[in-house]
Amino acid sequence: MAWPDLFHRGALLSRLSHHHVAVFLLTFFSYSLLHASRKTFSNVKVSISKQWTPTALNRSVEPVEIWSRNHLFPGAEEATLFLGTLDTLFLFSYAVGLFISGIVGDRLNLRCVLSFGMCSSALVVFVFGTVTEWLHFYNKWLYCCLWIVNGLLQSTGWPCVVAVMGNWFGKAGRGVVFGLWSACASVGNILGACLASSVLQYGYEYAFLVTAAVQFAGGIVIFFGLLVSPEEIGLPGIEAEENFEEDSHRPLISGAENEDEYEANYSIQEGSTVTPIQAISFHQACCLPGVIPYSLAYACLKLVNYSFFFWLPFYLSNNFGWKEAEADKLSIWYDVGGIIGGTLQGFISDVLQKRAPVLALSLLLAIVSLVGYSRSPNDKSINALLMAVTGFFIGGPSNMISSAISADLGRQELIQGSSEALATVTGIVDGTGSIGAAVGQYLVSLIQDNLGWMWVFYFFILMTSCTVLFISPLIVRETCSLVQRRQARVLSE
Structure with a gap:
């Protein structure tokens, strides 16, 4: 197996300047801070529920006047249901916002x-x-409106950071770079948990205060410190650099049956000067090869991934009777598995120069890991191990689709010369995924209440299988391309 040129003789490291490192770190931590605020809300739900439903046993609410003012819900079940409603509203508004933010990001700075x-x-x-x-002001409609607005505003994050990363890092080596970089969401989850737990003893409001302050400061740093593209400081862009090199392999996003057909179908007026394209329309972005299949696949996969994000601590406490704090700490192993999986699978896809076959193998093993995890014994060590394995095979592909593959889709040869497609394509892929995740949160609670946790895992297995089904044409095409390349190499030797 021939490795890409960028992996030989440390070529990848030799191309990285301090600007690349700065862009990597700034975009990484900017999205980590956005995810940290989401995780903070998840971590303080118990405290919020107690504040909204004071009882005679709640000694923190002694005067009758304060009890009446705080009595937003008659019981914990109603409060929990409303908190779940807020999660669903956030995800739906976040999904809608992603479609809008992608278009806006390609047209504004x-x-x-x-x-x-x-x-x-x-x-x-x-x-x-x-x-x-x-202010001791509790109002359900205010909470709903604020969380819908928060979803719309947070949706600006992912399309923008992926577009900036795509401007700085080319397709050669993109899998491993984006695989490592996409750990920003998992790091944000861990950061949010740490920030919330550090001040939760003073009241849940201080968890929101600290998270918001850090995120606001991060936004100021981004405004003054982030370089959107190499052209801003007079450096050649990614496309200009790649045009000077001999292309020793075909693009990772391929729409043709073989490599010769790819050259015929995706070259834009070969031999002529490519006119820079302005921001492409939403419809044009949807029509790009691979965008719809990967978007539908990501809707199924993000449903599973986000269900673990929202429900894993609750499942551990509910199913095994473990304390909430212990369940929160144990759930971090799922994120650890996702970080390792995204990086390693991205590296393998760079070596193979294809993404879909790597995804297919990982998702098939994810089905096996889901079966194993659903039957985990009441042992924390074994559960953590199975959880990390499950995160490896589910979180890894999820990170790849949302980052490296989205960047590949937004920089195909079909639209070469245009950097104004990355945010739009990323918004379509992640927005479709978020719609699936939003629907999934309701379905998971419905299935769990009526059928039990084992049927929830059966549902996860079904959705993972649908993920493979949606990208099956790409899997077959790229696998055949790998076989043909291997046969051609054998014949030439």
């Missing part, structure tokens, strides 16, 4: 859009969790 989203979202989180508690 990515740095400004990202900074605005981070700072504005921080203010909304501050009002939602801190101001309302300081």
Whole structure:
């Protein structure tokens, strides 16, 4: 197996300047901070529920006047249901926002859009969790409106950071770079848990305060420090660099039956000068090869991935009777598995120069891991191990589709010369995925209440199988291409 040129003689490292490192770190931590605020909300749900449903046993609410003012719900079940409703509203507004943010990001300055989203979202989180508690003002409609607005504002993050990364890092080596970089969501989950737990003893409002303050500061840093593209400082863009090199392999996103057909179908007026394309329309982005299959596949996969994100601590406490704090700490192993899986699978896809076959193998093994995890014994060590394996095979492909593959789709030869497609394509892929995740949260609670946790895992297995089904044409095509390449190499030897 011939490795890409970028892996030989340290070529990848030799191409990285301090600007590349700065862009990597700034985009990484900007999205980590956005995810941290989401995780904070998940971590303080128990405290919020207690504050909204004070009882005679709640000694923190002694005067009758305060009890009446805080009595937003008659019981914990109603409060929990409303918190789940807020999750669903957030995900739906986040999904709609992703479609809009992708289009906006390709037409406005990515740095400004990202900074605005981070700072504005921080203010909304501050009002939602801190101001309302300081003023003892509890209103269901206000909470719903604020969380819908927060979803729209947070949606500016992912399309913008993927587009900026795509501007700086070319397709050669993109799998391993984006695989490592896509760990930003998992790091954000861990960061949010740490920030919330560090101040939760003073009241849940301080968890929101700290998270919002850090996120707002991050938005200011992004506005003054992030370079959107190499052209901003006079460096050649990714496309210009790649055009000077001999292309020793075919593009990772391929729409033809073989490589010769790819050259015929995806070359834009070979031998002529390519006119730079302005931001492409939403319809044009949807029609790009691979966008719809990967979007539908990601809707199924993100449903499973986000179900683990929202429900794993609850499942551990509910199914095994473990304490909430212990369940929160144990759930981190799923994120650890996703980080390792995304990086390793991205590296393998770079070596193979194909993404779909790597995804297919990982998803098939994910089905096996889901079966194994659903039958985990009441042992924390074994559960953590099975959880990490499950995260490896589910979180890894999820990270690949949302980052490296989205960047591949937004920089196909079909639209070469246009950097104004990355955010739009990323918004379509992640937006479709978020719709699936939003629907999934309701279905998971419905299935669990009526049929039990084992049927929830059967549902996860079905959705993972649908993920493979949606990209099966790409899997077959790219696998055949690998076989043909191997046969050609054998014949030439």
